[in-house]
Amino acid sequence: xxxxxxxxxxxxxxxxxxxxxxxxxxxxxxxxxxxxxxxxxxxxxxxxxxxxxxxxxxxxxxxxxxxxxxxxxxxxxxxxxxxxxxxxxxxxxxxxxxxxxxxxxxxxxxxxxxxxxxxxxxxxxxxxxxxxxxxxxxxxxxxxxxxxxxxxxxxxxxxxxxxxxxxxxxxxxxxxxxxxxxxxxxxxxxxxxxxxxxxxxxxxxxxxxxxxxxxxxxxxxxxxxxxxxxxxxxxxxxxxxxxxxxxxxxxxxxxxxxxxxxxxxxxxxxxxxxxxxxxxxxxxxxxxxxxxxxxxxxxxxxxxxxxxxxxxxxxxxxxxxxxxxxxxxxxxxxxxxxxxxxxxxxxxxxxxxxxxxxxxxxxxxxxxxxxxxxxxxxxxxxxxxxxxxxxxxxxxxx
Amino acid sequence: xxxxxxxxxxxxxxxxxxxxxxxxxxxxxxxxxxxxxxxxxxxxxxxxxxxxxxxxxxxxxxxxxxxxxxxxxxxxxxxxxxxxxxxxxxxxxxxxxxxxxxxxxxxxxxxxxxxxxxxxxxxxxxxxxxxxxxxxxxxxxxxxxxxxxxxxxxxxxxxxxxxxxxxxxxxxxxxxxxxxxxxxxxxxxxxxxxxxxxxxxxxxxxxxxxxxxxxxxx
Ligand SMILES: NC(=O)c1ccc[n+]([C@@H]2O[C@H](COP(=O)([O-])OP(=O)(O)OC[C@H]3O[C@@H](n4cnc5c(N)ncnc54)[C@H](O)[C@@H]3O)[C@@H](O)[C@H]2O)c1
Ligand SMILES: [Zn+2]
Ligand SMILES: [Zn+2]
Numbered sequence: 306x307x308x309x310x311x312x313x314x315x316x317x318x319x320x321x322x323x324x325x326x327x328x329x330x331x332x333x334x335x336x337x338x339x340x341x342x343x344x345x346x347x348x349x350x351x352x353x354x355x356x357x358x359x360x361x362x363x364x365x366x367x368x369x370x371x372x373x374x375x376x377x378x379x380x381x382x383x384x385x386x387x388x389x390x391x392x393x394x395x396x397x398x399x400x401x402x403x404x405x406x407x408x409x410x411x412x413x414x415x416x417x418x419x420x421x422x423x424x425x426x427x428x429x430x431x432x433x434x435x436x437x438x439x440x441x442x443x444x445x446x447x448x449x450x451x452x453x454x455x456x457x458x459x460x461x462x463x464x465x466x467x468x469x470x471x472x473x474x475x476x477x478x479x480x481x482x483x484x485x486x487x488x489x490x491x492x493x494x495x496x497x498x499x500x501x502x503x504x505x506x507x508x509x510x511x512x513x514x515x516x517x518x519x520x521x522x523x524x525x526x527x528x529x530x531x532x533x534x535x536x537x538x539x540x541x542x543x544x545x546x547x548x549x550x551x552x553x554x555x556x557x558x559x560x561x562x563x564x565x566x567x568x569x570x571x572x573x574x575x576x577x578x579x580x581x582x583x584x585x586x587x588x589x590x591x592x593x594x595x596x597x598x599x600x601x602x603x604x605x606x607x608x609x610x611x612x613x614x615x616x617x618x619x620x621x622x623x624x625x626x627x628x629x630x631x632x633x634x635x636x637x638x639x640x641x642x643x644x645x646x647x648x649x650x651x652x653x654x655x656x657x658x659x660x661x662x663x664x665x666x667x668x669x670x671x672x673x674x675x676x677x678x679x680x681x682x683x684x685x686x687x688x689x690x691x692x693x694x695x696x697x698x699x700x701x702x703x
Numbered sequence: 704x705x706x707x708x709x710x711x712x713x714x715x716x717x718x719x720x721x722x723x724x725x726x727x728x729x730x731x732x733x734x735x736x737x738x739x740x741x742x743x744x745x746x747x748x749x750x751x752x753x754x755x756x757x758x759x760x761x762x763x764x765x766x767x768x769x770x771x772x773x774x775x776x777x778x779x780x781x782x783x784x785x786x787x788x789x790x791x792x793x794x795x796x797x798x799x800x801x802x803x804x805x806x807x808x809x810x811x812x813x814x815x816x817x818x819x820x821x822x823x824x825x826x827x828x829x830x831x832x833x834x835x836x837x838x839x840x841x842x843x844x845x846x847x848x849x850x851x852x853x854x855x856x857x858x859x860x861x862x863x864x865x866x867x868x869x870x871x872x873x874x875x876x877x878x879x880x881x882x883x884x885x886x887x888x889x890x891x892x893x894x895x896x897x898x899x900x901x902x903x904x905x906x907x908x909x910x911x912x913x914x915x916x917x918x919x920x921x
Contacts, residue, residue, distance in 0.1 A: 326907040331900065378900065397898040399765055399853055414903045415891035416913070419884070431903070442905040451907055454899070 308695070309363045309447030310674040315353030318364065318675050326443065326451035331378035334455035336387065340468040341368035341445045343674070343681050343691040344476060345502050346616055349571060350436065351678050355618055357420060357436040365693075366391035366433040367475040368445025369468060372455075380456040387459035389452055390643035391476045393431035393442060396457030400430075407640035412453065413440045424619070432640070446674055448695045460647040463655070470654055472692065473503070473661045479646035481507020481567070484614035485515055487637035488563035495519040497552055497561040497604060498538070499597040501529035503664055503690050504614055505567035509538045512565070514658065521555055523548055523597075526686035532663065552604045560606030568597035569615030595621040602628050613638035664690045668701040744858070759861075760887050762894045765854035768846040771897060772825045775844055778803075784892035784902065786913065787885065800833070806917065813837040838863055859890050 306322045313319055326335055344367055349355050369388040372381045381387065394401050394409035401409050409430035413421075418428030421438045431453075434444020443450065452459060462471045485508050488496055496517045498508050501524035512520045513536065522533035525544040533540050541551050552561050572594050598613065602625050605611060611634050629636070653659040666689040669677050677691040694701070744759060764771060774780050778791045778801045787806050794800040798818035807813050816836040821829040821843075831841040840863030847856045861882065895902045906912040 324908060327909060329904060329906050329909055329912060330902075395895075395899040395903075397765060398894075399763065402765065411895045411899050412903055414905055415888040415895070417905070418891065431905070440903070440905045443907050453903065 307448040308671055309443070310365060310671065310693075311360075312350060312358050312362045312364055313360050316351060316679075318351065318678050320672050320674055321361075323363065323447075326449055328374055328376045329451065330453060331376045332454050332456050333376040334372050334379045334381045334452045334459070335374035336368070336370035336389065336445075336450050336452055336459075337373045338368050338370040338445050338447060338450055338695050339386075340370070340472045341365050341447075341671075341693045341695070342472060342475075342477075343367075343446075343677050343693070345504060345569065346435070346476075347678070348682050349569070349616060349618070351682060352571060354570065355436050355438070357438040357441075359437060359441070362434070362436070362441070363443040363447055364434040365444030365446025365450075366435055367472065367477070368433075368450060369462070369472050369475060370445075370450070373449070375455070378456065381459065381461075385461050386464070387461050388471050388474045388647070389433070389445065389450075389459045390474075390479075390647060391433050391435075392458075392640060392643045393433060393440065393453055394458060394644055395454050396644075401457075401644075404642055404645040406430075406642040406644040417441060429640075446671065446693060448671065458644060460651060462651065466654065469662045469665055469692065470660075471651065473507070473664070474643075474647050474650055474654075476641065476643065477503040478507050478650055478659070478661055479643045480504050480614050480641040481509075482511040482646055482650060483639075483641045484508040484565050484567060484612050485511035485517075487610070487612035487614070487639075488512065488565050489610050489635070489637075490515045490517045490563060492516045493518050494562040495521065495556045496563045496565065497521045497523065497601070498533075498565045498567055499523045499572075499601055500567035500569075500615065501526065501533045501540075502567065502685070505565070506532055506536060506664060506689075507661075508565050508567050508614065509533050510536050510659065513537050514653075519555070521552065521561065528686045529689060532689065535663070548600055549604050556606070560609065561604060562606055563610040563612065564601035564605045565612045566598045566601050566615040570594055570617045570619075572597040572615075595624070599623070599625055602634065605632070605634060607632040607634075609634055611636045614641070616640075665692055666703050667691045668697075668703060669693055670697045670699065671695040672698075673700070759858065760890050761856055761858040762890050763849050763853055763856050764894045764897050765852075766897050768848055768855040769825045771855055771857060772828070772846050774897065775893075776822075776828060784896050785889045786892070786917075801830075805838070815840065832863075857890070857893070859886060861886055 307325050308320050309323050310318055311321045328335060347364055350358055350364060372383050372385045372387060375381050375383065392407045393412040394406040395411040398410040407430055412431035413428055417437055417440055421429040429439050431440030431442055433442050460474065481504050484504065490496060490512055494517045496512045498505050498520060501522050505522060509520050509522050520538045521541060522538040523541045523543055524530050525542055530540040530542060541548055602611060666687060669691060671693045674693050677693060680688045681691050778793055782788045782790055789804040789806055789812060792802045800818045803815040804812050805815055815838045816833050817830045818833050819828065820831045825846060827845045829843040832839045840861065842861040845858045849856050892902050904912050909915060
């Protein structure tokens with residue numbers, strides 16, 4: 306038996322004893338998890354706004370660890386340290402071959418594809434620990450995890466880099482990077498980023514590396530805005546400032562060239578439509594709150610680009626479709642094609658271009674995962690990123 | 704000849720008998736793209752398919768047609784991805800007679816006896832049930848090269864009817880309510896097996912896979 310963080314219901318997650326995972330398919334590997342993070346995406350599960358989660362499901366899609374067992378077709382070796390992409394991808398289908406890994410056709414079990422196919426027109430590929438819509442795979446917030454397609458997903462990391470430096474290759478670093486890439490940044494661009502959570506902050510960092518002349522970060526938490534500032538962004542607090550007017554002024558009256566929505570379906574704010582959507586979400590009518598995205602679409606200049614790494618799961622009301630069309634905007638979105646970015650980003654970590662450790666505010670033992678969820682949700686300002694350390698007993702200093 | 708709603712298919716061919724059926728089936732296959740004024744396959748039509756209700760699906764598999772054809776032509780391979788099929792024994796002969804053992808509820812099985820009624824190497828295999836089979840069915844799989852390096856488009860069409868009475872109902876259940884769903888999932892599993900060498904499962908332990916659970920329930 307092992308310990309694992311399980312979902313029991315809205316705002317109810319618990320560390321339980323469950324049977325150890327085993328090698329099931331030839332390409333599998335089993336990891337002993339050494340570090341695993343709680344993500345903003347996990348909060349959508351925690352808040353009960355993602356369908357298809359079953360009590361007892363093991364959460365966690367950001368994890369790394371040591372290989373302890375390999376299937377006969379795995380290319381990994383026991384003892385290797387690897388970081389695991391949250392997207393489960395086979396490497397051999399049409400989408401994997403064109404590096405659209407998060408659209409892999411083969412990772413979501415056949416019998417689980419119908420639900421998302423009905424919702425979206427096509428089945429989703431599989432993700433770790435993220436509902437049965439995306440396969441129902443157990444996640445990595447556990448002592449051990451089964452990793453399918455271990456010959457194409459996990460990236461081996463060198464010993465001189467410690468967990469905290471590389472863990473975020475599993476999701477948020479590539480997600481911030483792809484968020485910036487999807488903004489198609491040109492050298493003189495001004496780029497605005499909604500949300501200064503982990504994804505937004507890495508999008509800020511990436512946009513600057515890609516040569517944006519100015520990056521403007523928007524949130525309402527002072528500490529998170531401060532982190533954005535330290536990365537080199539100018540910041541706007543949407544609670545005290547009229548965001549659209551500010552962006553027009555800060556971009557010389559043109560409007561920002563590209564916008565990045567790193568907030569997703571649970572945006573905060575008091576716009577009338579957002580309040581309405583919040584009520585609907587609460588009573589289970591399932592409209593995604595999209596106030597940040599709506600604001601972004603109005604703020605971007607004509608002919609500009611809209612990048613949406615923030616997660617949405619269903620429908621949204623009162624979407625400014627006219628602005629999208631009349632201004633001739635280009636939209637890029639999607640779950641991150643993590644496998645495409647792990648190697649180039651690992652290189653950037655190794656050569657010192659990117660540091661990810663500034664983000665971590667708390668390091669907790671796995672046993673305290675529930676406290677991590679609660680505080681990451683309720684004290685967002687100071688709890689910027691929680692890393693769980695299975696095998697440790699005490700909270701470590703951040 | 705009224706459609707057997709229970710398993711969601713029409714029973715024309717079954718009623719017509721096996722010998723006649725084979726001919727009718729050939730005719731219906733050639734009509735797959737007729738009528739309707741567009742190029743979509745008949746099973747995608749909104750309107751009904753005349754007397755024929757069909758289960759049909761297409762997937763694209765990133766492998767050469769010859770490889771996929773060869774795998775399928777060896778019927779003993781099919782249980783690897785056809786969830787309801789326990790085993791297929793080939794008797795051989797000119798028309799490649801085969802006996803399919805198909806899982807039915809309560810741990811029982813039913814037998815489907817087939818022979819090949821048409822084939823073109825690397826392009827198409829068609830089979831139909833013969834006398835003595837518990838289920839009357841015909842099926843066809845086609846392999847068509849996809850553009851560029853996208854591999855092969857594989858289309859599966861299955862039409863079948865089960866006898867009435869208790870056995871019939873058991874078979875309908877064995878086919879898991881929805882033949883269409885089953886065929887779709889089987890074809891997806893075929894794609895997985897061919898492209899990745901395994902069939903995706905989110906089970907954390909061997910005892911939790913669908914196959915293992917089916918064994919348990921049997
Ligand atoms: N596309 C992907 O593959 C992918 C991967 C990981 C995370 N995500 C998604 O990215 C989003 C952000 O993730 P995170 O971990 O940074 O989450 P987070 O919850 O830590 O951060 C979200 C931030 O957005 C801010 N915010 C809320 N409403 C806002 C508004 N109206 N305007 C501006 N800022 C607002 C919040 O104050 C918070 O700081 C989530 O939706 C998450 O699901 C997507
Ligand atoms: Zn994540
Ligand atoms: Zn794939």
